[in-house]
Amino acid sequence: MPIIDGRYEAKLSTTYTTVEEGVEAIKRKLQKSRRVRISNVPMELLGQLMPLLKEKDLKVILPLGEKPSDELKQLGEVATTKAKLYVDFKGKEAFSGSVSFSDIIFNILWLDNEIFNISTMEYTKCVKCLLDTFEGGWRYSEKW
Secondary structure (H helix, E strand, O other): OOOOEEOOOOOOOEOOOOOOHHHHHHHHHHHHHOEEEEEEHHHHHHHHHHHHHHOOOOEEEEOOOOOOOOOHHHHEEEEOOOOOOEEEEEEEEEEEEEEOOOOEEEEEEEEOOEEEEEEHHHHHOHHHHHHHHHHHHHEEEEEE
């Protein structure tokens, strides 16, 4: 953590004002990154991101019950989760997904292809821990 004005300072996260703002931030990050891990995001969002996933080191874990398209399988390794991953979001049961990079993770709360919220985790130790969580989920997913 850097020391600024004699104290430790680190940006931990961002919560985007609108879903569209969050999606655009994900797209900007995808354009600059080589490696990406995607887990349990709505299929509609995945479709929007697919053109930006070409020539990336890519692993995708699809939501429960989903099957990959041939186009997605050509882009990288694909699996489907065997677990129901959800959060209580303002009294609603919503799915929790992520788009993960080496330095930032975008957390996506959604249900029925409607995204409720996009936020990030930017604190390095937490990002590493969450990437380890993805690898654990990958081991227990159904591979395609």
